[in-house]
Amino acid sequence: MDKHMKIHWDSLFHNGWTLYAAASKRGLCCLTLPNESFDVVDEFLRRSFPEATLEKNSEWMQPYLTELKEYLEGKRYDFTVAVDLRGTPFQLSVWEALSKIQHGQSVTYTQIAESIGRPTAVRAVGAAIGANPIPFVIPCHRVIGKNGNLTGYRGGLEVKSALLQLEGIRLA
Secondary structure, three states, rough: OOOOOEEEEEEEEEEEEEEEEEEOOOEEEOOOOOOOOOHHHHHHHHHHHOOOOOOOOOHHHHHHHHHHHHHHHHOOOOOOOOEOOOOOOOHHHHHHHHHHHOOOOOOEEHHHHHHHHOOOOOOHHHHHHHHHHHHOOEEEHHHOOOOOOOOOOOOOOOHHHHHHOOOOOOOO
């Protein structure tokens, strides 16, 4: 671990939502949901990058926040920014499966569990989805209940519903 590693951060205010984002030299590593404070970034970085220092840097974060803003405005369907994911092998497999869900599509927790070869691990899949450090970019909001209804979301069901509506996803 680089003892002089810097994690850059900045915030985006869009339609009443404040989002905080952080990136290492490898890519985007943390993104908050609208109901989360900057403390979420701080706690995540202490866990995942314990030796790093946190530095506000709008210029460094501009490409990440530009893509996020374009997505929230309905002008972007896919993110192209680099990411720096830190998690367990199981979490990484779940996040990889999430990243394959196309804009405007939804899947169930069971389908994610099956896609990673762990069909009985639906609850663990749910926990890994809840631990997703870069929502929006890794589209955990596209995962719904087996019955087609909205189910738990770290950002709250209102936020999940708004994101699904933004993508034109209609629920049962």
